């Protein structure tokens with residue numbers, strides 16, 4: 601992706617200590633594609649496609665941080681270590697394209 605009209609759009613930016621390759625950020629959009637909180641291949645494919653398209657930073661859909669509250673049944677979770685392998689797979693998929701990813705931590709109470 602290139603743009604002469606918006607030269608800053610495709611220049612790197614730092615978010616804290618993390619450098620993002622451009623300023624194209626994907627906002628959180630729920631997919632309901634997780635399986636009992638676990639990352640699925642469909643989720644990996646969904647976010648990989650956005651990374652391949654050139655997004656610099658993906659902010660995931662809501663991610664449940666503790667088990668007592670569920671928003672959508674297909675939301676991702678991160679409240680114990682059993683979720684780590686799925687997150688590793690998801691992160692690796694978008695990193696292939698130089699894209700960064702951060703979860704939208706979600707607790708409504």
Ligand SMILES: Cc1cc2nc3c(=O)[nH]c(=O)nc-3n(C[C@H](O)[C@H](O)[C@H](O)COP(=O)(O)O)c2cc1C
Nearest residue numbers: 626627628629630631632659660661662663704706
């Ligand atoms: C289907 C759908 C799912 C969404 N899921 C989330 C979500 O998980 N977390 C969140 O903060 N916002 C969510 N949003 C809001 C989007 O992030 C928001 O629509 C997007 O940032 C664009 O902003 P706008 O609607 O004000 O133009 C969702 C929106 C849609 C349409």
